Amino acid sequence: MIDYLAVLSIFIGVCFFFAGSVGLLRLPDLFSRLHALAKADNVGLAFVAIGVAMLESDLINSLKMLLIWLLVMAASSVSSHLIARHALRGRKPNE
Amino acid sequence: MNDWLLLSFDILILFILLGLAWLTCNTKEIKRGVTLFVAFGLLLAVIWARLKAPDLALAEAIIGAGISGALLLKAMRDYTEQTSLSSETSRFYVWGINAASLALFVLLAWGLWHALERSDGVRLAENVLITTPESGVSHPVTAVLLNFRAYDTLLELAVVFTAVLVVLAMGTKQRDFGKGEPILIAMVRWLAPILIVTSGYLLWVGAHAPGGAFQAGAMLAAAFILMSMTGVRVDSMLNDSSMRWLLVIGIGVFTITGIVMLLINGHFLAYSKELAKMLILLIEAAATLSIAAALTLAYLGGMPKPQQKTQSAVKIDKTEEGTS
Known part of the structure; x- marks a missing residue:
């Protein structure tokens, strides 16, 4: 039972990643691309991490998945914010 | 079924890796090339993990993708006027480099084939696994790096040290x-303390699991680099002479240990068996500090100017007050 739930969760996560990638490729400008990418990736990674954590029997390893998700979420939301802010100011990102 | 899926996954990432390598070399815009190079490094880390070499995967992810990416981006930032490739790079050079790469590939492939097919069947790996318990640590990779071939590791540290000497000789630090x-x-x-603790963990865990001085040092450097990006002058926390001490402490401790062991045991870097674990940990701790200092200095692009020290110390205090 829990295996099916895990697979379902990973599948949902992959769908989010897919949507995020399509958004990155298809949306017209930087801001909407960032929007699609950051949100889809955070939620997608959350579902994948939950799925993998369910498959893992060791509690410590499951908690590590949670930690990975939190770190990636912090990094990706902050970097999206920084990219968007630099673009908004009309500066080059490497300045 | 499972094997087949894994095989197709491996083939897929292999082709993506080759594609990324091709794009990295052939893109006209340097910024795009650097981004592709970082992606290449991350994918290479995944491949090392698939090859069941977690030590290499860790090192590639931290040093290859993380620190090298940061170094390249910083170089681009400091030399903005030179960031477009000249389009008239001579065809002669391009084909020369291609031919040299191809020759290197053929040589390596021949070496691998020779090693696998033509050898007597005695593998070093088996000998390593047999003698690991005598090395003082239980992780075979650390046993090889810090005991069986400690001399090579010492020279690797010397290479890093020399590279940083060149960076320091090239001039003063670029703008903050x-x-x-x-x-x-x-x-x-939030992140810097986590990185520092993780670095200590990697150093300690290297004795019995994937980890070790290079990964720990690079992670410590990552913490310093992140801090310098927020305007905290990392170098001002340490003055010029303590930075120099940090740079040499790894290679210094390593060499002194080697000479002491030469006097006691008659061979350079031949550890006494009961001391081996402690000595390896000591050397690794010193090497971690040196590698972190070296990579941070390479990123900053040189020693800080001494007269700015007090000024920037005030700046840190202001930052502390401003956000707390």
Whole structure:
């Protein structure tokens, strides 16, 4: 039972990643691309991490998945914010 | 079924890796090339993990993708006027480099084939696994790096040290980062302590699991680099002479240990068996500090100017007050 739930969760996560990638490729400008990418990736990674954590029997390893998700979420939301802010100011990102 | 899926996954990432390598070399815009190079490094880390070499995967992810990417981006920032490739790079050079790469590939492939097919069947790996318990640590990779071939590791540290000497000789530090975005400062405030603790963990765990001085040192450097991006002058926390001490402490401790062991045991770097674990940990701790200092200095592009020290110390205090 829990295996099916895990697979379902990973599948949902992959769908989010897919949507995020399509958004990155298809949306017209930087801001909407960032929007699609950051949100889809955070939620997608959350579902994948939950799925993998369910498959893992060791509690410590499951908690590590949670930690990975939190770190990636912090990094990706902050970097999206920084990219968007630099673009908004009309500066080059490497300045 | 499972094997078949894994095989197709491996083939897929292999082709993506080759594609990324091709794009990295052939892109006209340097910024795009650097981004592709970082992606290449991350994918290479995944491949090392698939080859069941977690030590290499860790090192590639931290050093290959993380620190090298940061170094390249910093170089681009400091030399903005030179960031477009000249389009008239001579065809002669391009084909020369291609031919040299191809020759290297053929040589390596021949070497691998020779090693696998033509050898007597005695593998070093088996000998390593048999003698690992005598090395003082239980992780075979650390046993090889810090005991069986400690001399090579000492020379590798010397290479890193020499590279940083060249960086220092090239001139003074490039311009500072301004005070960072508030949200970046807030994140680094959380992240830097985690990175430092993780670095210590990697150093300690290297005795019995994947980890070790190079990965730990690079992670410590990552913490310093992040802090410098938020406008905290990392170098001002340490003055010039303590930075120099940090740079040499790894190679110094390593060499002194080697000479002491030469006097006691008659061979350079031949550890006494009962002391081996402690000595390896001592050397690794010193090497971690040196590698972190070296990579941070390479990123900053040189020693700080001494007269700015007091000024920037005040700047840190202001940053502390401003956000707390």
